Amino acid sequence: MTTVTELKHSDRKARRTLGVCGGAHMLHDGFTDVIYILLPIWSQALGLSLVQVGILKSIASAALAGFQLPAGFLSEKFNARIVLALGTVLAGIGYVISGFAGGFVGLAIALAIVGMGAAVQHPLSSALVAGAYREGRRRAALGIYNFSGDLGKIVFPTSVAFGVGLVGWQISSIALGVIGVVGGLLIWLALNRVASSDTSGEAKTEVVEDNDNETPVGWGITDPAGFSMLASAGLLDTGTRYAFLSFLPFLLQEKGAAIESVGFALSLVFAGGAAGKFACGMLAERFGIIRTVVFTELMTACGIAALIFLPLLPSLIMLPVIGVVLNGTSSVLYGTVSEFVSENRHARAFGLFYTVLLASGAVAPILFGAIGDAMGLETSFAIIAVLAGCIILICPFLSPRIAEPSRG
Template structure:
């Protein structure tokens, strides 16, 4: 309990005068982190199951890509509609229903024995997962108001824990039982989480007092700032996913052994987990703009260094590269509530996540086509150049932030 007690809500006066309200609000980050860990784990669980499904259904690589694309596509496409449902149905009902759908999708995948059934099941699960990021992030930001940056960092880190835990759990289960029974087991976890959210997630209203005379001006300024933040997020995601696509091939060109190559990205991911905390802390102290300029500039320099150095020093740089790659998203997510249009926090998160997910899906293809033309080194250098494109966007964003 110590972790979130450091981030006590302070923006709503009622939270201080009503102990019951304060106690209820303490549930928001815990339940939001649980939802994020579950849904992100469900997303990455597909990668762990693809080899099993390839053997079970005799799939080619095109069909494998289709399975992954169905889940990611439905999740990305329905982010905004899910965020728009929250004001009508309520965050608790929408998030609980989405979590239940995500779990039932995997239960159906374990029940149906055909490729078509598996595709439908993944679409159902993807439809459920579309609600989580926007609604859980919005709930955390409303509960903590102007102090939401640190809790949102913890929330995003919880997703990394889920990405590690659930795929590993599935792999462990399918060594003892069939993959269908393994999916039923992990879907039962999601059903339980959905039930807890439905029963326990408190309702927290947004508290943004704004005078009528300045409301339009504030909203217009926020929309402009949010558009710039959105653009930075799209660019940053493209850099990260493009680099991760080419990094194994870059290391192989330097002579890395096949045994080391299978674990070569681990230092990047470890550094990335640390980067979420480190860069979020840095943004709170030196400002968002300075932190983004630091992370994007350092990313570009580290990419170029990794291209030019020999294998051993390049491997030493990978953890720091991971810190910078994952540091920028942590800063951006924490800034969404500040720039979201008034009382549209969930919709703002939905738009932001839709853009970054779409960028992450399309960037590898775009860089891959470029790599076919100019080679691995040239395409990797292009990711460094893309990182520098965030500089003018960050400088333009500066005047829209209360803490630059």
């Protein structure tokens, strides 16, 4: 009878942890993707060039990338619950500051703060969920956790777009920041309540994946060549995605879209991305990982190229399809990181991998903003399409190093 009670207690704690971390994921992904809505608004209101817009996005991405590993180290030294809550509050403060910004410098400072605060969420929440489901159903729990982030990508950009139309971008930004501050406090209270219900007193070990006596050396990468090729594919994929999303609102506005329509358009992309995680996962199971990546990148390149020539309405119809394949590579390929890393170094290697990817996302908006200023948005989008297609060139070399799922 005691065993049954303990199992029920553990299951209840796991569900609560998943619920809180899923809410944090929804909030933080909403924070990072609302930037795509605000960039064209800031450009018009403050007279920013495309290069300045790209620099603003890159500042947020660089802060997001640079603080991934420190967030993990801080959680090991202090407490994952505190670091996650403080990061959420910090991101909210960044948006409050952005509401009072009167120019490029003020926005740059605000977005750096948002990026630093938002950096804590992915490494800590995913580790908390994985730790809560040690006994089983971890993959399903992480799938629910990932899907909650997609909900944030849909809800928050759409809400802010309509808010901008009603009360202006300053008040909308401040309101978003207040939601972040309150959300951080609620996350801290909720996770503390979950922890207080556990009699085992695991405070600092909750984000540690393994507790082996042997300490492995370095990053634990067992196949450096395979890991490098995988990181190269991820680098190109992330650069493509960040550049596309950063300047899609500007392309749509050139086609005559209002700001509310831009918010709706981005929601279509994010909704397609959420569906793409499931669809491309099933394609990978049926046809193989590399074949699926080739298909998604070919479709991404063709879809982005088509947007250059299509009028507004057909472009909006195309966006969910582009969203599906735009997320296809990230959902299918990145899950293979563990194949190139020893078991007891997963957390550290994933941190390195995503830092490399986010660094690419920090550079791409500046590069393609400069191209857009010099040669026009259409040229910039054409090069983005070519960049997506370049991932296909890596696939033949990566294929022998990946264990494909068995297909019936």
